Amino acid sequence: MSPLGVQLHVQDRHVVMENGIVRVTLSNPDGIVTGIEYNGIDNLLEVLNEEFNRGYWDLVWSEAGSTGTTGTFTRIIGAYFSVIVENEEQVEISFTTTWDSSLKGNAPLNIDKRFILLRGCSGFYSYAIYEHLEGWPDFNMPETRIAFKLRKDKFHYMAMADNRQRIMPMPDDRLPPRGQPLAYPEAVLLVDPINPDLRGEVDDKYQYSCENKDNRVHGWICFDPPVGFWQITPSDEFRSGGPLKQNLTSHVGPTTLAMFLSAHYAGEDMVTKIRNNEAWKKVFGPVFIYLNSTIFDEDDPLLLWEDAKLQMMVEVQSWPYSFPASDDFPTFEQRGNISGRLLIQDWYLSEDYIAADGAYVGLAPPGDVGSWQRESKGYQFWSIADEDGYFSINNVRAGDYNLYAWVPGFIGDYKYEVAISVTSGCEIDVGDLVYEPPRDGPTLWEIGIPDRSAQEFYVPDPNPKYVNRLFVNHPDRFRQYGLWERYAELYPDDDLVFTIGVSDFTQDWFFAQVNRKIDENTYQATTWQIKFQLDQVDQTGAYKLRIALASATVSELQVRINDPKANPPQFTSGVIGKDNTIARHGIHGLYWLFNIDVPNALLLQGDNTIYLTQANATGPFQGILYDYIRLEAPSVDPNNRHKN
Template identity: 55%
Template structure:
């Protein structure tokens, strides 16, 4: 009799034990791919459709969405009734938003409100719901409506500790022109609970509050504030700026917040960046003060108006799926809870999500599943006879498929999808999970200057393809006479000064990413108060003697005046009728015009110039790169002399502290003769 009762109670006991274990150690995430036998230990997913709300619940968390707007008003998890900021109005807790403008009109910032609610799929293991916003030209007589259909989707799976979100954006033939500046999902968390932010192993900390910022001292631009009277005295004298916490797409895997007692974590996980803007090195925001966590799909941060992105002409059709991203929550109720345990678990969850990409659960013809995707293989070689006699493997090269365009055009693309990988030591690459479509193959190689684009138009259908070998002949006209820096598309190898005293973020003191400190552009004047930088080839060390950003000098009257840097070098024998080449690769530019003069600093007209370039604002926004550009200047031998020579680089646009460039790499090449 006792044995019979034990047998009847065992399934329930096992279920309770499993739930307790998952909460006490970690409430781990998505169980997609688990067997039905494993899933049965979790409660089924339920959907409660109310007049004003739609509630998704799987026993681990409960997500409440407004009906039919599709705004996230509540997330109940880990004993917390709502991890979102209940002080905010319901519309300001979790939401999709968009920045857009019609030609000749002002720019609008708007939350994306659905008007049509629909259940896409519902069973005990999965629920997918839709909130649609539609455009009808017949009701746009004033020409002030957003000409876009947006279908926001939310998916909850059984046995996972989170919720997926994605959206389908669409324009139809004949719709009016529009320029989209940004679109994202924003989460405002309960600041009373979530005060520890993490975005990398070495970038995580307790954060000030929005109120601390509000009562702080504004600095050179609105995003930067000096904390003068924070609620936590330890933050006094710090600079807070959301751009201090940006990351490249290729590194932006997971970021989020942890409660003050280290018990609960809230994380935004990107399993892929195929749907994001500008390829692997486009920089983007993550989390910032206000206990705000962002899933940004498109913006012009670190690119500016040069990023043509989502700019549509009259009548131009378009469709794109942004996401899915995974909103993951975890918990640790052990006696000695630590922030590191939640962070490490979130990273592990990201690894799991990437293995499941592309997901098999979205119910949309616009999201191809694994069987509908493509794998391509190939090999990239480098042909540079001044480095090696024969073509050699492109080691650790970034190789990608992106919409057709010019070399490097992937940097400014947002309408299509991009798929990137890195080559192995022998130059071989495999790109998986590619959507069918038409692409060009692009590449760039750390340590090698320039952009590669194959002449092959790749029209991809489901299956596996070997594209064969490609040979990249990088820009070069002759042997290297001297070089400054490393051609890696960043200014990270150059001299980055210590931060401005009294305007510091302690997180980045003695940190490998010290360039994230506020106000570093001011340090140039501190280091070169009376005369500009002079670099002597063969004597100077670019790691110590080449300032990371070519900016203006601040005068005693607080004016900003152009600066001229000098590169001094010796040549043993100059061939007067030969042609030499100055290769100048830029990692960033903002309102700049670099003028080049050879051995004549007083020449009325520069020998070469870039013209006005750049709006990426990486100097002001604590970046170490923006958009990559390459300039090649041919120097007649008669301009040079045997012996001592000087190249003068003038950033000629004054009047503003952030006008300037970051050099990636400079090289003087001799004659090919």
Template identity: 25%
Template sequence: MGVFKALAFAALAVAVPVEERAKKPQSFLKDLGNSTWVIGNEIWNVTQNRQYANKLFYKGGDRVGNAVGHYVSYNGAASDLNWTSAAVADSGNDWINVKFTANEGDFHWVIYDDLPGAYQYFVNHALPTLGEFRTLWRLDNTSFSRGRTNVKDGVLPPLEEYRSAINVQDETWQKADGTYLTKYDWSGNVRDMDFHGVYGDEVGSWYLNPGKDYFNGDQLKQELMVHRESQTGDAVQLNMIHGTHYQAISRDAFADGKVWGPWLWYLNDGSKDDAAKRAQEEEEAWPYKWFDDKEYQSRGKMQGKLVLSDGRPAAGAAVFLGDNNNSTISTLDQGKGYYYTTYADEDGKFDIHDIRTGTYALYAWGNGDSIADVTTNFTQNDVVIKPGKNTNLKELTWKVTDTKNRIFQIGAFDRKTDGFALSGPTPFEHARISKCPANLTYTMGKSQTSDWCFGQALNGTWNINFPVKTAPSDSKLTVSLAGFSQGTSATILLNGVQVGNITSASLVNSQDTYRGATRNGEWRLLEFAVAKEGLKMGENRIDVGVEKATQWRGWLWDSIVLERL
């Protein structure tokens, strides 16, 4: 037997004496003293120290190796949780619930005898106000050579590529051929994620997060999922249960007892098909009946119908159930509670099941297609969800502006760059924004939506030529940005006279354009008054002129609209 396999066998043997393996449950917690514990079952086992779980024995080998292992932390790597004790909090005839206690709260591993992996969840007791809270694995880069999200699947860049490249910003390097290495290419929309993880020819390690109601943010919430650690080469598998990678303001204080999870950390032989099958099974089983928590099990449902004030159904509208009476924090930045998302059908009808009981606000906004011209949002507070009950909101009227007053519109009003040049096919690519032109001319009636580029970040001017066919009147220019990173500013002129601006002085930074987001980041809405004297019969021109630019920093375009008041 080789040394590698012998060590794995020895650790398992220490953790599970022969006489105990015949008993139920066979899953185990073994206290080795000196703040070291071994947990697992006959399929896998983990050695947990005060801070890191630095050994993972599975399929005949230690799958952590020289990597860091498993840990829980907040606000980046600055604050890793330190475990002061471990105990079996509960058990059944084929499972145990192991609780690791830290000052900030309790981290649980629910281990079934026949499960390759474990269910995990965290119960808050004293976390500080924070933006980032995560669990993660940093694993052996030989066993786990590839990464998978729902938008990217492939070989993680070898460590040697980083060492021969030039660092150009945080976790981003330029290679000799001019292309880039960046961990942010391995990001994805949290609520669209089916499963993600790292894998190789022998093994796979996956996070399966059914339900997702404990994640912060709305449908457009994006997070980093996996990557290659640039200094050590570790294969990194992230579970960003409260994250800020593409946001402006997302800091929350949490109630004592707030629960994140449960989710499933799942091991297999590297098969994506098997991981997909298991992910579907977990979705069907959510919310988990086995999770013995009264507040978790107390759930109801909701339904309703959104109709625009002009009589149209709000077909395809994005629907978000979030914080009640919260007019100061965007839906993307909400994160202290539990959150639910869906989309209205073609008739404007929507429903959400398995909602934790409580009082929420219902938010909605346009998602393109037949309501791409809707520039307003919908909010209704005091939506009460009762245990076992259906909250029927019936028909809700969403006030919209009269499209007859629309002078022009470029782009669907949907908080995304969809339809613009270079907005696809993938939603993440470092420096793609620099491929958009410095100068651009868009002529209403001649140009197509695809002639407008997805982002603006270079010194230069984008012109919009448009006609006014009736007597000018007071109007409003609405500038909708799908994302904004500080460092680049623009002045907006109408027929040579300033009517507005896009500046770092008035907009808080979000980490989207310089981290390679191309579809969306933190949505911003700017509105500027246009006096009737500023318009003229016949041809008019709007200039969006960038006079100060910082590389890769600027804004993602959603829509620009001029309409009469």
């Protein structure tokens, strides 16, 4: 650790922060990171890029009334520079831009970008405060993030998980003639890469996406000299969509991203929409850019990843940071804590309460049941319950929240009906909470595992022409490109038929109900069948079919019972979902749960068939990923309930 204090040098066109370990140069007053000097490398950022295209905050925005997830891409350029803190222990600097109604082309936001360098710290922090004042125009914001473009002559090895790291292609490999574009621009077949070992592989940035809950550290390694560049996100509180929301990490460029808002794997539901002249303010970050190097040249550079994970744990344990100088970032003392216990009541499984082992329990802005997965304006705080169902949600910003939960192994969402108001320093114990998952009658049969993912179903091997070798024999085999085309190869004439008691969902239930490709421009809707037997039909009431979806993309699920041509169907979802999960190798997007009445008159003693049709068939990426399906017998007298 360097004994040197932090120094700040303000120049006409640049501002420099240094502490004897790292030297960070930013444009003045733009607030673009133009240079990072570390371990003898004069700049870790791509020196061949223009200064504005090296390290920057950006956003995508559109005017109110716009639809979809696109808009105007805007680098956030500061108009005024100021020094917030300057001493030997810390420098914090600010680059602000103020919205001007007379200027067209900018989102109606005041933005304050902050950068912090601490004594002895091998890296720097950045955060920003976005503010929309009451009376300003309404607008949409689909995305905002920090991007760093690293030197392509230095950084070739990327790591974002223990089992997701590799030598990456060069950016030139993605361009013709070295690269051949595939079904969408992000996916490229490497036909003549600079590194011949990569020939024949597919590169696609979505193969390296990650759920928020696991997206803590990712980055790149330079081997000569051994240097690591890591983006560490110590908290999810400022990210949108909850713990399962997926975001991009690092990808060919070499590029490293800190994603705060995005519509990926969710669609327009996740676009931040500021409406009705509302006042809105949100702090994104701080995130940490961590730099490390090996002590001796002969050390294994891959140990830099292990060190980055250790540093990530330090950052997580240090949250909330004590050093940001903005009053909009509350300290530990200004936050509150919530604790309690979640129990499950499902009479079919147990007469007693069941501890919600592994439940995700969180605070998010007030809304309907399950609204947290589409929420993007406020802050969210999540924890996982222990084996006895006890949970503790710590370091919560003051504000009004609802408490939400979902439990792996059980369908549906829980919401605590009592609103929770968190104040500075509060300790709130909500006691024992009881979640009653949807249940009418005994389970007759079930397919899958209710975990909001299609990962347990059959994921085929990729077409040998489109392989990313990282994901061969990998638990995330669903990240291979082109799996949607494998369905028609496996089922060229007839669609999937699943027989209860005979079929195995890990082998016989394709992970995605996609359209069948007929030719280059023609697709055919698919209808899957579930065959089952009833010894007798209960005449006391309706049966219940529960279908939980892990994803939907411009899809219409139609359900028919014993009549494949019934019109209208017994149930239709209508056109739902814009997750685009199938194309983006995500295995889940937004969660849907449908509870469908099945009149006993539609069922037969003996053989029965449920027909599931995905009726929207205009392209390859429309489709449904199932999470779990269950048929229940009619409800029974509460006094005579027992598991069959």
